Amino acid sequence: MVDKNSTVPIYIQIEDFIKKNIQEGVYLSGQPLPTERELTELLGVSRMTVRQAISNLVHEGVLYRIRSKGAYVSKQIIEKKMEIESFSEDMKKRGLAPSSKLLSFEEILPDEDIRAKLKLSKNDKIYFLNRLRLANDEPMAIEYCYIPKKYFPDIKKYNLVECSLYKIMKEEYSVKFNYMRQKIKAVDISKRDAEILLDKPKGFGLVSLKIVFDEHENPVEYTETIFNPERYYFDMIIFDNN
CATH class of the missing domain: 1.10.10.10 (Winged helix-like DNA-binding domain superfamily/Winged helix DNA-binding domain)
Incomplete structure:
Protein backbone atom coordinates (compact mmCIF):
# COMPACT_ATOMS: atom_id res chain seq x y z
CA MET A 1 0.00 0.00 0.00
CA SER A 74 -1.39 -2.90 -21.84
CA LYS A 75 -0.15 -6.16 -23.29
CA GLN A 76 3.41 -7.14 -22.52
CA ILE A 77 5.89 -5.66 -25.00
CA ILE A 78 8.68 -8.03 -26.01
CA GLU A 79 12.19 -6.61 -26.29
CA LYS A 80 13.84 -8.63 -29.05
CA LYS A 81 17.62 -8.72 -28.95
CA MET A 82 19.65 -9.36 -32.09
CA GLU A 83 20.97 -12.84 -31.38
CA ILE A 84 20.72 -16.39 -32.67
CA GLU A 85 18.04 -17.82 -30.45
CA SER A 86 14.93 -19.84 -31.11
CA PHE A 87 11.50 -18.33 -30.56
CA SER A 88 10.71 -21.08 -28.04
CA GLU A 89 13.82 -20.36 -25.96
CA ASP A 90 13.13 -16.63 -26.06
CA MET A 91 9.53 -16.96 -24.87
CA LYS A 92 10.35 -19.48 -22.13
CA LYS A 93 12.94 -17.09 -20.67
CA ARG A 94 10.19 -14.48 -20.40
CA GLY A 95 7.87 -16.86 -18.56
CA LEU A 96 5.57 -17.25 -21.57
CA ALA A 97 4.31 -20.51 -23.07
CA PRO A 98 5.46 -20.80 -26.72
CA SER A 99 3.48 -22.69 -29.34
CA SER A 100 3.20 -22.89 -33.11
CA LYS A 101 0.63 -23.42 -35.79
CA LEU A 102 1.93 -25.06 -38.96
CA LEU A 103 0.65 -23.20 -42.02
CA SER A 104 2.81 -24.95 -44.62
CA PHE A 105 5.79 -27.34 -44.75
CA GLU A 106 6.90 -28.59 -48.14
CA GLU A 107 9.89 -29.51 -50.28
CA ILE A 108 10.34 -27.13 -53.23
CA LEU A 109 12.81 -25.72 -55.73
CA PRO A 110 13.66 -22.18 -54.60
CA ASP A 111 13.42 -19.12 -56.82
CA GLU A 112 16.56 -17.25 -57.85
CA ASP A 113 16.47 -14.84 -54.91
CA ILE A 114 16.28 -17.57 -52.24
CA ARG A 115 18.83 -19.70 -54.11
CA ALA A 116 21.29 -16.79 -54.12
CA LYS A 117 20.79 -16.06 -50.41
CA LEU A 118 21.46 -19.71 -49.51
CA LYS A 119 24.24 -20.13 -52.11
CA LEU A 120 22.57 -23.13 -53.72
CA SER A 121 22.99 -24.66 -57.15
CA LYS A 122 20.14 -24.71 -59.65
CA ASN A 123 18.98 -28.23 -58.72
CA ASP A 124 19.28 -27.89 -54.94
CA LYS A 125 15.93 -28.20 -53.18
CA ILE A 126 14.83 -26.54 -49.96
CA TYR A 127 12.25 -27.06 -47.27
CA PHE A 128 9.79 -24.20 -47.03
CA LEU A 129 8.39 -23.82 -43.52
CA ASN A 130 5.59 -21.36 -42.76
CA ARG A 131 4.56 -21.11 -39.09
CA LEU A 132 2.48 -18.85 -36.89
CA ARG A 133 4.32 -18.37 -33.59
CA LEU A 134 2.30 -17.80 -30.43
CA ALA A 135 2.98 -16.97 -26.79
CA ASN A 136 0.29 -17.80 -24.24
CA ASP A 137 -1.88 -18.54 -27.30
CA GLU A 138 -1.54 -14.99 -28.65
CA PRO A 139 -0.12 -14.45 -32.18
CA MET A 140 3.38 -12.98 -32.00
CA ALA A 141 4.96 -13.58 -35.40
CA ILE A 142 4.66 -15.33 -38.75
CA GLU A 143 7.72 -17.12 -40.12
CA TYR A 144 8.61 -17.87 -43.73
CA CYS A 145 11.62 -20.14 -43.36
CA TYR A 146 13.82 -21.59 -46.14
CA ILE A 147 16.10 -24.52 -45.22
CA PRO A 148 18.58 -26.21 -47.61
CA LYS A 149 17.67 -29.87 -47.98
CA LYS A 150 21.30 -30.90 -48.51
CA TYR A 151 22.18 -29.91 -44.93
CA PHE A 152 18.98 -31.22 -43.32
CA PRO A 153 17.75 -34.32 -45.20
CA ASP A 154 14.42 -35.69 -43.95
CA ILE A 155 13.86 -32.80 -41.54
CA LYS A 156 10.16 -33.03 -42.41
CA LYS A 157 9.91 -36.12 -40.21
CA TYR A 158 10.25 -33.92 -37.11
CA ASN A 159 7.27 -32.29 -35.46
CA LEU A 160 7.97 -28.59 -35.92
CA VAL A 161 4.75 -27.64 -34.17
CA GLU A 162 6.08 -28.88 -30.84
CA CYS A 163 9.86 -28.88 -31.44
CA SER A 164 12.34 -26.03 -31.82
CA LEU A 165 13.86 -25.86 -35.31
CA TYR A 166 17.20 -24.68 -33.93
CA LYS A 167 17.26 -27.46 -31.35
CA ILE A 168 16.70 -30.05 -34.10
CA MET A 169 19.43 -28.48 -36.23
CA LYS A 170 21.91 -28.58 -33.36
CA GLU A 171 21.06 -31.93 -31.80
CA GLU A 172 20.00 -34.03 -34.79
CA TYR A 173 22.23 -32.56 -37.51
CA SER A 174 25.19 -31.40 -35.38
CA VAL A 175 25.08 -27.88 -36.80
CA LYS A 176 27.10 -25.23 -35.00
CA PHE A 177 25.87 -21.71 -35.61
CA ASN A 178 28.53 -19.09 -36.21
CA TYR A 179 26.79 -15.78 -36.95
CA MET A 180 23.80 -14.24 -38.65
CA ARG A 181 23.02 -11.29 -40.87
CA GLN A 182 19.76 -9.54 -40.14
CA LYS A 183 17.84 -6.58 -41.50
CA ILE A 184 14.72 -5.07 -39.94
CA LYS A 185 12.14 -2.96 -41.71
CA ALA A 186 8.52 -1.90 -41.24
CA VAL A 187 6.25 -2.81 -44.16
CA ASP A 188 2.60 -3.11 -45.04
CA ILE A 189 1.76 -6.81 -44.82
CA SER A 190 -0.58 -8.92 -46.90
CA LYS A 191 -4.27 -9.26 -46.09
CA ARG A 192 -3.70 -12.92 -45.14
CA ASP A 193 -0.86 -12.10 -42.74
CA ALA A 194 -2.74 -9.14 -41.23
CA GLU A 195 -5.78 -11.30 -40.53
CA ILE A 196 -3.68 -14.08 -38.97
CA LEU A 197 -1.30 -11.91 -36.96
CA LEU A 198 -3.26 -8.75 -36.17
CA ASP A 199 -6.87 -9.92 -36.58
CA LYS A 200 -7.33 -6.99 -38.97
CA PRO A 201 -7.91 -6.76 -42.73
CA LYS A 202 -4.72 -4.73 -43.15
CA GLY A 203 -1.78 -3.40 -41.17
CA PHE A 204 1.98 -3.22 -40.95
CA GLY A 205 4.55 -5.47 -39.35
CA LEU A 206 8.18 -5.42 -38.29
CA VAL A 207 9.87 -7.70 -40.79
CA SER A 208 13.16 -9.44 -40.03
CA LEU A 209 15.23 -10.76 -42.96
CA LYS A 210 17.75 -13.16 -41.43
CA ILE A 211 20.43 -15.47 -42.79
CA VAL A 212 22.15 -17.84 -40.34
CA PHE A 213 25.64 -19.20 -41.09
CA ASP A 214 27.31 -22.29 -39.67
CA GLU A 215 30.92 -22.69 -38.59
CA HIS A 216 31.95 -23.40 -42.20
CA GLU A 217 30.40 -20.13 -43.47
CA ASN A 218 27.52 -22.01 -45.08
CA PRO A 219 24.12 -20.25 -45.01
CA VAL A 220 21.94 -22.90 -43.35
CA GLU A 221 18.72 -20.92 -42.96
CA TYR A 222 17.03 -17.90 -44.44
CA THR A 223 13.93 -16.66 -42.64
CA GLU A 224 11.55 -13.77 -43.17
CA THR A 225 9.72 -13.14 -39.91
CA ILE A 226 6.83 -10.73 -39.55
CA PHE A 227 6.59 -9.59 -35.93
CA ASN A 228 3.45 -8.15 -34.39
CA PRO A 229 4.41 -4.46 -33.95
CA GLU A 230 2.16 -4.17 -30.90
CA ARG A 231 4.19 -6.84 -29.09
CA TYR A 232 7.82 -6.25 -30.17
CA TYR A 233 10.57 -3.73 -30.34
CA PHE A 234 14.19 -4.44 -31.26
CA ASP A 235 17.22 -3.73 -29.12
CA MET A 236 20.54 -3.24 -30.92
CA ILE A 237 23.99 -2.48 -29.53
CA ILE A 238 26.45 -0.87 -31.97
CA PHE A 239 30.18 -1.03 -31.22
CA ASP A 240 32.54 1.63 -32.48
CA ASN A 241 35.60 -0.08 -33.95
CA ASN A 242 37.41 3.17 -34.82
Missing part, protein backbone atom coordinates in the same frame (compact mmCIF):
# COMPACT_ATOMS: atom_id res chain seq x y z
CA VAL A 2 1.03 3.64 0.42
CA ASP A 3 3.38 4.84 3.16
CA LYS A 4 2.77 8.56 3.64
CA ASN A 5 5.86 8.84 5.88
CA SER A 6 8.17 7.47 3.18
CA THR A 7 10.62 9.69 1.31
CA VAL A 8 9.37 8.06 -1.92
CA PRO A 9 6.74 10.33 -3.52
CA ILE A 10 3.22 9.00 -3.18
CA TYR A 11 2.56 8.98 -6.93
CA ILE A 12 5.61 6.71 -7.43
CA GLN A 13 4.35 4.38 -4.69
CA ILE A 14 1.03 4.20 -6.52
CA GLU A 15 2.83 3.42 -9.79
CA ASP A 16 4.77 0.64 -8.06
CA PHE A 17 1.55 -0.69 -6.52
CA ILE A 18 -0.13 -0.89 -9.93
CA LYS A 19 2.93 -2.48 -11.59
CA LYS A 20 3.18 -5.06 -8.80
CA ASN A 21 -0.47 -6.02 -9.25
CA ILE A 22 0.06 -6.36 -13.01
CA GLN A 23 3.11 -8.58 -12.48
CA GLU A 24 1.22 -10.77 -10.02
CA GLY A 25 -1.76 -11.13 -12.34
CA VAL A 26 -4.21 -9.16 -10.21
CA TYR A 27 -4.68 -6.67 -13.06
CA LEU A 28 -4.70 -8.54 -16.38
CA SER A 29 -3.64 -7.45 -19.87
CA GLY A 30 -6.50 -5.90 -21.80
CA GLN A 31 -8.62 -5.55 -18.67
CA PRO A 32 -9.68 -2.23 -17.08
CA LEU A 33 -7.78 -0.82 -14.14
CA PRO A 34 -9.83 0.06 -11.06
CA THR A 35 -11.27 3.55 -11.46
CA GLU A 36 -9.53 6.62 -10.06
CA ARG A 37 -12.24 6.79 -7.39
CA GLU A 38 -11.74 3.13 -6.43
CA LEU A 39 -7.95 3.55 -6.20
CA THR A 40 -8.38 6.74 -4.19
CA GLU A 41 -10.55 4.94 -1.63
CA LEU A 42 -8.35 1.82 -1.62
CA LEU A 43 -5.07 3.67 -1.09
CA GLY A 44 -6.33 6.59 0.97
CA VAL A 45 -4.78 9.23 -1.29
CA SER A 46 -6.03 12.16 -3.34
CA ARG A 47 -7.64 11.60 -6.72
CA MET A 48 -5.18 14.06 -8.29
CA THR A 49 -2.23 11.93 -7.14
CA VAL A 50 -3.83 8.75 -8.52
CA ARG A 51 -4.45 10.54 -11.82
CA GLN A 52 -0.79 11.59 -12.00
CA ALA A 53 0.39 8.01 -11.40
CA ILE A 54 -1.95 6.64 -14.06
CA SER A 55 -0.86 9.31 -16.56
CA ASN A 56 2.80 8.42 -15.98
CA LEU A 57 2.07 4.72 -16.56
CA VAL A 58 0.17 5.54 -19.75
CA HIS A 59 3.22 7.49 -20.92
CA GLU A 60 5.43 4.46 -20.16
CA GLY A 61 3.12 2.16 -22.10
CA VAL A 62 2.16 0.13 -19.03
CA LEU A 63 -1.43 1.36 -19.32
CA TYR A 64 -3.55 2.85 -22.08
CA ARG A 65 -6.72 4.91 -22.02
CA ILE A 66 -10.05 4.39 -23.76
CA ARG A 67 -12.12 7.55 -23.92
CA SER A 68 -15.10 7.54 -21.56
CA LYS A 69 -14.04 4.13 -20.19
CA GLY A 70 -10.83 4.74 -18.25
CA ALA A 71 -7.39 3.11 -18.06
CA TYR A 72 -6.62 -0.42 -19.23
CA VAL A 73 -3.61 -2.70 -18.75
Whole structure:
Protein backbone atom coordinates (compact mmCIF):
# COMPACT_ATOMS: atom_id res chain seq x y z
CA MET A 1 0.00 0.00 0.00
CA VAL A 2 1.03 3.64 0.42
CA ASP A 3 3.38 4.84 3.16
CA LYS A 4 2.77 8.56 3.64
CA ASN A 5 5.86 8.84 5.88
CA SER A 6 8.17 7.47 3.18
CA THR A 7 10.62 9.69 1.31
CA VAL A 8 9.37 8.06 -1.92
CA PRO A 9 6.74 10.33 -3.52
CA ILE A 10 3.22 9.00 -3.18
CA TYR A 11 2.56 8.98 -6.93
CA ILE A 12 5.61 6.71 -7.43
CA GLN A 13 4.35 4.38 -4.69
CA ILE A 14 1.03 4.20 -6.52
CA GLU A 15 2.83 3.42 -9.79
CA ASP A 16 4.77 0.64 -8.06
CA PHE A 17 1.55 -0.69 -6.52
CA ILE A 18 -0.13 -0.89 -9.93
CA LYS A 19 2.93 -2.48 -11.59
CA LYS A 20 3.18 -5.06 -8.80
CA ASN A 21 -0.47 -6.02 -9.25
CA ILE A 22 0.06 -6.36 -13.01
CA GLN A 23 3.11 -8.58 -12.48
CA GLU A 24 1.22 -10.77 -10.02
CA GLY A 25 -1.76 -11.13 -12.34
CA VAL A 26 -4.21 -9.16 -10.21
CA TYR A 27 -4.68 -6.67 -13.06
CA LEU A 28 -4.70 -8.54 -16.38
CA SER A 29 -3.64 -7.45 -19.87
CA GLY A 30 -6.50 -5.90 -21.80
CA GLN A 31 -8.62 -5.55 -18.67
CA PRO A 32 -9.68 -2.23 -17.08
CA LEU A 33 -7.78 -0.82 -14.14
CA PRO A 34 -9.83 0.06 -11.06
CA THR A 35 -11.27 3.55 -11.46
CA GLU A 36 -9.53 6.62 -10.06
CA ARG A 37 -12.24 6.79 -7.39
CA GLU A 38 -11.74 3.13 -6.43
CA LEU A 39 -7.95 3.55 -6.20
CA THR A 40 -8.38 6.74 -4.19
CA GLU A 41 -10.55 4.94 -1.63
CA LEU A 42 -8.35 1.82 -1.62
CA LEU A 43 -5.07 3.67 -1.09
CA GLY A 44 -6.33 6.59 0.97
CA VAL A 45 -4.78 9.23 -1.29
CA SER A 46 -6.03 12.16 -3.34
CA ARG A 47 -7.64 11.60 -6.72
CA MET A 48 -5.18 14.06 -8.29
CA THR A 49 -2.23 11.93 -7.14
CA VAL A 50 -3.83 8.75 -8.52
CA ARG A 51 -4.45 10.54 -11.82
CA GLN A 52 -0.79 11.59 -12.00
CA ALA A 53 0.39 8.01 -11.40
CA ILE A 54 -1.95 6.64 -14.06
CA SER A 55 -0.86 9.31 -16.56
CA ASN A 56 2.80 8.42 -15.98
CA LEU A 57 2.07 4.72 -16.56
CA VAL A 58 0.17 5.54 -19.75
CA HIS A 59 3.22 7.49 -20.92
CA GLU A 60 5.43 4.46 -20.16
CA GLY A 61 3.12 2.16 -22.10
CA VAL A 62 2.16 0.13 -19.03
CA LEU A 63 -1.43 1.36 -19.32
CA TYR A 64 -3.55 2.85 -22.08
CA ARG A 65 -6.72 4.91 -22.02
CA ILE A 66 -10.05 4.39 -23.76
CA ARG A 67 -12.12 7.55 -23.92
CA SER A 68 -15.10 7.54 -21.56
CA LYS A 69 -14.04 4.13 -20.19
CA GLY A 70 -10.83 4.74 -18.25
CA ALA A 71 -7.39 3.11 -18.06
CA TYR A 72 -6.62 -0.42 -19.23
CA VAL A 73 -3.61 -2.70 -18.75
CA SER A 74 -1.39 -2.90 -21.84
CA LYS A 75 -0.15 -6.16 -23.29
CA GLN A 76 3.41 -7.14 -22.52
CA ILE A 77 5.89 -5.66 -25.00
CA ILE A 78 8.68 -8.03 -26.01
CA GLU A 79 12.19 -6.61 -26.29
CA LYS A 80 13.84 -8.63 -29.05
CA LYS A 81 17.62 -8.72 -28.95
CA MET A 82 19.65 -9.36 -32.09
CA GLU A 83 20.97 -12.84 -31.38
CA ILE A 84 20.72 -16.39 -32.67
CA GLU A 85 18.04 -17.82 -30.45
CA SER A 86 14.93 -19.84 -31.11
CA PHE A 87 11.50 -18.33 -30.56
CA SER A 88 10.71 -21.08 -28.04
CA GLU A 89 13.82 -20.36 -25.96
CA ASP A 90 13.13 -16.63 -26.06
CA MET A 91 9.53 -16.96 -24.87
CA LYS A 92 10.35 -19.48 -22.13
CA LYS A 93 12.94 -17.09 -20.67
CA ARG A 94 10.19 -14.48 -20.40
CA GLY A 95 7.87 -16.86 -18.56
CA LEU A 96 5.57 -17.25 -21.57
CA ALA A 97 4.31 -20.51 -23.07
CA PRO A 98 5.46 -20.80 -26.72
CA SER A 99 3.48 -22.69 -29.34
CA SER A 100 3.20 -22.89 -33.11
CA LYS A 101 0.63 -23.42 -35.79
CA LEU A 102 1.93 -25.06 -38.96
CA LEU A 103 0.65 -23.20 -42.02
CA SER A 104 2.81 -24.95 -44.62
CA PHE A 105 5.79 -27.34 -44.75
CA GLU A 106 6.90 -28.59 -48.14
CA GLU A 107 9.89 -29.51 -50.28
CA ILE A 108 10.34 -27.13 -53.23
CA LEU A 109 12.81 -25.72 -55.73
CA PRO A 110 13.66 -22.18 -54.60
CA ASP A 111 13.42 -19.12 -56.82
CA GLU A 112 16.56 -17.25 -57.85
CA ASP A 113 16.47 -14.84 -54.91
CA ILE A 114 16.28 -17.57 -52.24
CA ARG A 115 18.83 -19.70 -54.11
CA ALA A 116 21.29 -16.79 -54.12
CA LYS A 117 20.79 -16.06 -50.41
CA LEU A 118 21.46 -19.71 -49.51
CA LYS A 119 24.24 -20.13 -52.11
CA LEU A 120 22.57 -23.13 -53.72
CA SER A 121 22.99 -24.66 -57.15
CA LYS A 122 20.14 -24.71 -59.65
CA ASN A 123 18.98 -28.23 -58.72
CA ASP A 124 19.28 -27.89 -54.94
CA LYS A 125 15.93 -28.20 -53.18
CA ILE A 126 14.83 -26.54 -49.96
CA TYR A 127 12.25 -27.06 -47.27
CA PHE A 128 9.79 -24.20 -47.03
CA LEU A 129 8.39 -23.82 -43.52
CA ASN A 130 5.59 -21.36 -42.76
CA ARG A 131 4.56 -21.11 -39.09
CA LEU A 132 2.48 -18.85 -36.89
CA ARG A 133 4.32 -18.37 -33.59
CA LEU A 134 2.30 -17.80 -30.43
CA ALA A 135 2.98 -16.97 -26.79
CA ASN A 136 0.29 -17.80 -24.24
CA ASP A 137 -1.88 -18.54 -27.30
CA GLU A 138 -1.54 -14.99 -28.65
CA PRO A 139 -0.12 -14.45 -32.18
CA MET A 140 3.38 -12.98 -32.00
CA ALA A 141 4.96 -13.58 -35.40
CA ILE A 142 4.66 -15.33 -38.75
CA GLU A 143 7.72 -17.12 -40.12
CA TYR A 144 8.61 -17.87 -43.73
CA CYS A 145 11.62 -20.14 -43.36
CA TYR A 146 13.82 -21.59 -46.14
CA ILE A 147 16.10 -24.52 -45.22
CA PRO A 148 18.58 -26.21 -47.61
CA LYS A 149 17.67 -29.87 -47.98
CA LYS A 150 21.30 -30.90 -48.51
CA TYR A 151 22.18 -29.91 -44.93
CA PHE A 152 18.98 -31.22 -43.32
CA PRO A 153 17.75 -34.32 -45.20
CA ASP A 154 14.42 -35.69 -43.95
CA ILE A 155 13.86 -32.80 -41.54
CA LYS A 156 10.16 -33.03 -42.41
CA LYS A 157 9.91 -36.12 -40.21
CA TYR A 158 10.25 -33.92 -37.11
CA ASN A 159 7.27 -32.29 -35.46
CA LEU A 160 7.97 -28.59 -35.92
CA VAL A 161 4.75 -27.64 -34.17
CA GLU A 162 6.08 -28.88 -30.84
CA CYS A 163 9.86 -28.88 -31.44
CA SER A 164 12.34 -26.03 -31.82
CA LEU A 165 13.86 -25.86 -35.31
CA TYR A 166 17.20 -24.68 -33.93
CA LYS A 167 17.26 -27.46 -31.35
CA ILE A 168 16.70 -30.05 -34.10
CA MET A 169 19.43 -28.48 -36.23
CA LYS A 170 21.91 -28.58 -33.36
CA GLU A 171 21.06 -31.93 -31.80
CA GLU A 172 20.00 -34.03 -34.79
CA TYR A 173 22.23 -32.56 -37.51
CA SER A 174 25.19 -31.40 -35.38
CA VAL A 175 25.08 -27.88 -36.80
CA LYS A 176 27.10 -25.23 -35.00
CA PHE A 177 25.87 -21.71 -35.61
CA ASN A 178 28.53 -19.09 -36.21
CA TYR A 179 26.79 -15.78 -36.95
CA MET A 180 23.80 -14.24 -38.65
CA ARG A 181 23.02 -11.29 -40.87
CA GLN A 182 19.76 -9.54 -40.14
CA LYS A 183 17.84 -6.58 -41.50
CA ILE A 184 14.72 -5.07 -39.94
CA LYS A 185 12.14 -2.96 -41.71
CA ALA A 186 8.52 -1.90 -41.24
CA VAL A 187 6.25 -2.81 -44.16
CA ASP A 188 2.60 -3.11 -45.04
CA ILE A 189 1.76 -6.81 -44.82
CA SER A 190 -0.58 -8.92 -46.90
CA LYS A 191 -4.27 -9.26 -46.09
CA ARG A 192 -3.70 -12.92 -45.14
CA ASP A 193 -0.86 -12.10 -42.74
CA ALA A 194 -2.74 -9.14 -41.23
CA GLU A 195 -5.78 -11.30 -40.53
CA ILE A 196 -3.68 -14.08 -38.97
CA LEU A 197 -1.30 -11.91 -36.96
CA LEU A 198 -3.26 -8.75 -36.17
CA ASP A 199 -6.87 -9.92 -36.58
CA LYS A 200 -7.33 -6.99 -38.97
CA PRO A 201 -7.91 -6.76 -42.73
CA LYS A 202 -4.72 -4.73 -43.15
CA GLY A 203 -1.78 -3.40 -41.17
CA PHE A 204 1.98 -3.22 -40.95
CA GLY A 205 4.55 -5.47 -39.35
CA LEU A 206 8.18 -5.42 -38.29
CA VAL A 207 9.87 -7.70 -40.79
CA SER A 208 13.16 -9.44 -40.03
CA LEU A 209 15.23 -10.76 -42.96
CA LYS A 210 17.75 -13.16 -41.43
CA ILE A 211 20.43 -15.47 -42.79
CA VAL A 212 22.15 -17.84 -40.34
CA PHE A 213 25.64 -19.20 -41.09
CA ASP A 214 27.31 -22.29 -39.67
CA GLU A 215 30.92 -22.69 -38.59
CA HIS A 216 31.95 -23.40 -42.20
CA GLU A 217 30.40 -20.13 -43.47
CA ASN A 218 27.52 -22.01 -45.08
CA PRO A 219 24.12 -20.25 -45.01
CA VAL A 220 21.94 -22.90 -43.35
CA GLU A 221 18.72 -20.92 -42.96
CA TYR A 222 17.03 -17.90 -44.44
CA THR A 223 13.93 -16.66 -42.64
CA GLU A 224 11.55 -13.77 -43.17
CA THR A 225 9.72 -13.14 -39.91
CA ILE A 226 6.83 -10.73 -39.55
CA PHE A 227 6.59 -9.59 -35.93
CA ASN A 228 3.45 -8.15 -34.39
CA PRO A 229 4.41 -4.46 -33.95
CA GLU A 230 2.16 -4.17 -30.90
CA ARG A 231 4.19 -6.84 -29.09
CA TYR A 232 7.82 -6.25 -30.17
CA TYR A 233 10.57 -3.73 -30.34
CA PHE A 234 14.19 -4.44 -31.26
CA ASP A 235 17.22 -3.73 -29.12
CA MET A 236 20.54 -3.24 -30.92
CA ILE A 237 23.99 -2.48 -29.53
CA ILE A 238 26.45 -0.87 -31.97
CA PHE A 239 30.18 -1.03 -31.22
CA ASP A 240 32.54 1.63 -32.48
CA ASN A 241 35.60 -0.08 -33.95
CA ASN A 242 37.41 3.17 -34.82
